[in-house]
Amino acid sequence: MIRSVTTKMEEGEEMSTITTGEWRTVSDAKQAGWLFLQDLLHSSRDSKPLFLCVDIRQDKAEQDQALVSFYKSDNVNWTAPLLCKLEGDAARGSGVDRHMMSSVIFKLMSGFHLNLGNVAINKIFEGEPDHLIPSVLDELLDNDMFTVAGRMIGHSFLYRGPSFPGLSPAIIHILFGGSLETTPVTVQDCPDLDIRDIVKMVVEQTRRQINQFQKGLKETGIWELLIHRRDVIPILFPRESEAQITPQMILDRIIWPSSITVFFENYEDEDGDEDEDSYDAIDVCRVCGYLKTFIENVSPAELKRLIKFWTGWEVPATEMRVKIHEATFPTALTCFETLRLPKHYTEYKQFHQDLRVCTSIGCCSFGCV
Template sequence: MIGSLPTEMEETEEISTSTTEWRMVSDPKQAGWFFSQELLHSNRDSNSLFLRVDIRQDKEEQDRALVTFYNRDNVQWTSPLQCKLQGDVATGSGVDRHMMSTVIFKLISGFHINLGSAAIVKIFEGEPDHLIPSVSDELLDNNMFTVAGRMIGHSFLHHGPSFPGLSPAITHILFGGSLETTPVTVQDCPDLDIRDTMKMLDGDAELKEFDSIHQLCLSWDLPAPNATNRKWLSEKLLLHAVIGQTRRQIYQFRKGLKETGLWPLLIQRRDIIPILFPRESEAQVTPQMLLDCIIWPSSITVTFESYEVKDEDESDAIDVSRVSGYLKTFIDNASPAELKSLVKFWIGWEVPATEMKVEIVEATFPTAATCFEKLRLPRHHTAYKTFHQDLCTCISTSYSGFGCA
C-alpha cells in the first residue's frame, strides 16, 4: 500500500519529476507516488472537489453522502480534494486521510444504504482473498461498481489505503487477461450450493440431484450432465459463476478506475496492481510493522494553547517509561483489527506512516493530532488494565469521527 513515503515529498509544492520518472523508477510504490503526484499537480488549478460527511447523522445518511459523491458523472477526479467532517472540530490533512480510510472501510464492510431488502449493501462478496463483484442487478442498475472503481482509484491518488482481498481471477479479467487463462478456483465462488454442485460433478458417484443440476446447466446455456462431460461441466459452471455472471460488473468497475486517471499507470506498470489490490494478509498491520514506525518520547510534554514545552524533570522519566511500556504491550498483544483502529485513530487511516510520534502528557484520555501523526497518552496511568480500557475506548471512535482527537 502507498503511504510510507517521506513526509517532505508529500509537502512539496512544485513537482519536478518528469513524465517518465514513474516509468523508470524500480520501486513500484515510488512509481505510484510519482504518478499520482504528477497527475494531481497537473490539475492543481481545477475546481476543488468537496467531500462532506455529517457525523451527527445516522449511518445511512453518512454512507449515502459518500455514495452520492462518487456516483456523479463528468467529474475530474484528479482535482484538488477538500474533505470536511461536519460535527467534528478536526481539520486539515488528517480529515482527508480519515475520509479515504472510511471509503475503503465501507467498500470492505458494506454500506448502510437502502438498495433492496439488505440492511447492509456489499459491493463485493466472498471469502478473504477471493472477493468477487456481487451479482446483484440492483447494484448494477445503480452504477455501484463504477462507484467502487472511483473510490479505490481516488484513494490511491491521495496515497490512502488500498482495497485488499480481491480474487486473482477478477484482477486477471479486469486488466485484460483472457478467459482461457483465468486462475479461477472453487474458493472464488461465494455460492455454497453451486460449490456443492461442482463437487458432485467432479466426483465419480451417481448424481442424486440430477434434475436440479440439469436445470442449473440449462439456465446457464450448458448441456445436461452425463458420464463423459461431468468434469468439464464442473469447470464451466465454476467459470460462469465467477466470471460469466460478473462481466458487466467488471466492466463498470474498470470504467470507474479509468475515470480516476490511473489506467496508464496500471497498464504500463503491472507491478503496481498488487499494491492497488493486495492480498488481505499483506494489508494487515503487524505489531512489528507499527513498532518500527514509532518515534518514542524522552520526556513529558506539557501542552499549552499555542505552544509546547518539554518538562526536563528527571523524575518524569519514570512516567514516560511506564506509559510507553504500556503502549508497547498493547501493540504486541493487539488483534489486527485493534492495530488498524489504533493507527486510524493516530494518523487518520490504517496505513502506518514513516514516523508516528508518541507524547506523554498531562491529560485525562488519549488523544491524537492526526495532521501531525502524533498520539498523546496521559501520564497518570499506573496500571496496564486501566490504560488498556481507556485506549480501547478512544480508538473505537475512529470510524465515526476523531473522537477525542
Template sequence: MPKAMCKKCKILYPLQILTNHIKTCSDVVVVEDGDESQDETLHEAQHVESEKKSNEQACCPICQEEMPLDILEVHASECGERSMDDENNNTTELSCMDNEVSDTAEFLYVDNDWKTHPDPKVAMALYRREILRLHETGKPLLMCMDLRTCAEEQERQLINFYKQRNVEWACPVKCQLEGDAAVGDGVTRHFFSTVLEKLKYGFSLNLGNTGVTCLFEGQPDHLVPSSSQFLIESDLFLVAGRMLGHSFLHGGPCLAGLSRAFVHVLLQGSQDTATLQLEDCPDVDIRETINLLSGQSPLNEDQSSKVLELCLSWDLPGPTVENRRWLYERLLSHAVLGRRVRQIKQLKRGLKDTFVWPLLTERKDVVFFPKESEDSCTPEMLLSHTSWPRESDDEDDEYSADIKERITGYLKHFIETASSKDLKNLMKFWVGWEQMEANMAVEIVKSDLPKSSTCFCVLRLPGHYNSFQSFTKDLMMCIGTCKYGFGHV
C-alpha cells in the first residue's frame, strides 16, 4: 500500500492510517547534525512509538475491525483483497470492459488457460467453464414459457425474459414449460434452440406493422441486422446480444450465416478494412442501384437519376466519371455498415452483459459467428456421435439381434439420405437442440412411435417396422413436432 512519513516521528505509515496516527503521535526530539547520539535517540524514539502502538487500539479503515496498532499496518495491506484459486492455483484478473459500450469496468477473476491454449474450440470451452464456475452459487434464473398460449405470447415471454435489467446471465438456469410435464436438461436445450431459431428466422410478433419480425435480414452468409428504427428503439438488438451470449455460456447453438464484413466490424474491426460484397446489402432495390456503378459503361438518364437520388439521400455527391468507383464503395459501405451503427452498439452491450465480450476481443481466432457451411449437420458427423445397440445375451431383451439390426439400418439409411434441415430436426427431437452431444444413443423398444429422452440423449425406436417407408413416415412425423414441446405428435 502507498506509504508516507510522519513529520513528527519520522516513521513510514500507510496513507489510510496516517491521519489517525498523526492525531496521537507525540513530538520526538531531533538532535542536531553531527551529534554522536543522534542514531541512538532516533532508535529510542522508534522503540517508544512501537510500544505505544502495541498498547493502543485502532480501527481498520477498510473493514472497520478494531485491533492493536502494531498489527494494523500488516492487516490493512491485505484487507479486502479477493482471491480465487482454480485447479492449477493460477488466476489472473481479466477486465471485462468495452469503452464503446459502457463507461464502467467490470472485473472477473478467470482462468488464464483460455488465452494461451492453441485450439480455439478448447479455449472457448475453457472460458465457458470458468465463467459458469464463478457464478455457480448465484441465484438461478427461471425461464418459463406457457405452451398452452399462442406462438406470439410465447415469444413475448422470451423477449420479456431477456429484457430484464441487472441480471447475472451466467448464473444457473432453470427452464419450465407450462402445459408440458417434461423437465431436465432437455427442456433447457429446447429453450435455447427456440431462442436461436427466432433470432435467425424471425418472431411471429407483429412489431413495426410486419407479419414476421426479423431481427436479421438478407441471404445466407450475408445476414445483417435489420435497419428498422422501431426495433432499434425497442432495444431488441440488446436482447439479441444477450440471447447469443446466454446460449453460448450454456453450450447452445449459435447464429450462423452473418455477413463477414459485419462480423469484422462488430468484433472491433475497422470499417475501412472490412471486405464488403454486394450480396451483403439486404435491400434488393438499393443493391441494384449500387450495382449500376460497378461497370464501366455510361449510365443512361434513368440510371443516373436513380443513383443521384440514392446519393443525395445519404449526403453523398452525385456520380461522375472520376468518382464512380469511390462512390460505389461508399454507397455499399453505408448500405451494409453505416446504417447499422446503433445495432452494433446494442449487440456489443448484450454480449458484454453475458460476459462473452472478453473472449471475443482477446481471442480473434475463435469462431463465434460461423458460416452456414460450418454450422451444417452432416450424416458423417451424426453417425460418428451415435452409440448403436449392442448384442445382448439377456433373455429379457425385447427384440432379437436381427430386428435391432434392421431398425438401426433404417435409421442409418435415413440419416445418410436426409436433408440438412431434416437432420437438424432429428437432432432437436433426439437431444433437444441441433448441437451434437457426446453420449447420443439408440435403443430398440416396444412402442407405437419413435420417442426420445432428451436429458439422456437417447432415441428410442419401435421394433415393429418391416419397411423403410413406414419407418420414415413415422419418424418424419415425430421430428416435425419438436418445436411444439415434448410428447405432442
C-alpha cells in the first residue's frame, strides 16, 4: 500500500514568516539561501509534521501517484518538519529523506507515469537542454500539475535537495515578473520544429502553466528569498552544464580510510601485528585506488548515480566517507554518507563492473542501500 499524508494548516494558521534579516545583506548567495532556510524551517519546527510514504514494492505508476498525491494537497504548511518512509525497505533517517527529494526532482525531469491525455509518461517540462518549457498538454494544466511542480522544486530547495536544472531563461524571466516584450528567447525554446518561427507565441502559450508554477513555488515559502535575492535564482534553476558533477568535486569531499595513512607511514602497532595490518592497508589502498580511477573516468551521468547511491541524492555532501571491509558487493549507509567497498577486489575490471551494477540498481530501488 502506498500512503502520502500531508498535514493541512489549522484554521487561522498562517505560513510562518522570517524572523531575522541577515540573509538580505550577506554577500554570498548560497549563504543567503542557507540563512533564509534556517530561519524559515526553525519558525515551523513545532508545526505538525508532513508524512511522505512510498511503497517501493509497488509498480512505478503507483509510486508516482503517491508522490503526486502528496504534493497535490492544498492548504499545507510545506515548511513543517518532513518525515519520509519507504515501505518495503528497512532504511530510516536522513538518507531516506534525501532519496525522496532526489526522486521528486528526477521524476520532474524524466516524467511521471500518470497516463494523462493518453500519454503513458507525462513530462511536465519538455524541450532541449537549458531550454525546457512547460508542457502545453491541457490535462496537465487541468490537474494542477504545474502547481505540483512548483511545490516539489520549492520543497526540495527547503531541504537543500537537488535543484531543477535546464529551465529556459525565457520561462525564468516571465516567472519572476519579466514582460513578454523583453523575454530573452531563442529558437531552442520551441521544442516543436514547426513553430520555431513564432518563438514568443510559444512562451505566451505557457502563461497559465507559469502562473500555476509560480503559485506552487510561493506556497513553499521561498518566494520572498527569490524576489529579494535574485542572485539565488540561478542556484534554484541552474544551467544544466552548471549542475554537472565533476570528478574533482567528488574527490575533494572524500574522507579516505585512515589505513591509507597507516600504510604510507609504515605503521606498526603495539601488539606487533605489523604483517596483518600491512596487508589490510595494502587492500585498502588498492580498492581506494580503484574507486579514484572509477570517479576520474566514468561519465557525468554515472557520477550522479554514484553520488545518489552513496548519499541518497545527486548532491555531493561536504564530507563523504569510504570504508573498506569484508563483503561481497558495494553497499552504502546513506544516513552517514558512507560508501562501503569490499576489500577482495584485485582487478579493476571486476570492481568497475560491480560498482556500476550496484549504483544502477540504487537509482531505481533504495533496497540496495
